[in-house]
Amino acid sequence: MNNMLRIIKTHNESIIKKPEDDTTKPTKTCNCRKPKECPLMGNCLVKSIIYKATVTTDNDLKSYIGLCETNFKNRWNNHKSSFKLEHKRKETALSKYIWDLKDRKVKFSIKWSIQKKTNSYTNVSKRCHLCLWEKYFIITADKSTALNSKSELISKCRHANKFLLNNVS
Secondary structure (H helix, E strand, C coil), X not given: CHHHHHHHHHHHHHHCCCHHHHHHCCCCCCCCCCHHHCCCCCCCCCEEEEEEEEEECCCCEXXXXXXXXXXXXXXXXXXXXXXXXXXXXXXXXXXXXXXXXXXXXXXXXXXXXXXXXXXXXXXXXXXXXXXXXXXXXXXXXXXXXXXXXXXXXXXXXXXXXXXXXXXXX
């Protein structure tokens, strides 16, 4: 029984972020080789954000709301991968739209912005503010320009899974 208690305690300590961890190290906000080309204007390493991708063509403007618990640069690289690799073309509503533009040979540009920085699921509050805020921004977005689907509003939070005991290693 003590062994199981120790495993649970170790797992909880590794998951729950200690406040002193943030103050001991200066946080780097960008690691782009060319800082002027950073997708978030020098904030690509920020974590736990709701972001917006605005796709502009010559005669249209569409927007996509997303979230990332890890740093934005990882999420951005996943998006870029889904824009380049055809087998990933249906990963997100944004990648579907980009592939549609590519198929029609329409020129486009994407501008990324941070909508909100917030916390993901915590075992203390039993709420995921990251998922809640993403849903809020999707609901309040202009329906004529939004790429997000309504099915995203009813999806279950995936951030709580890291607190389940079956994920303890």
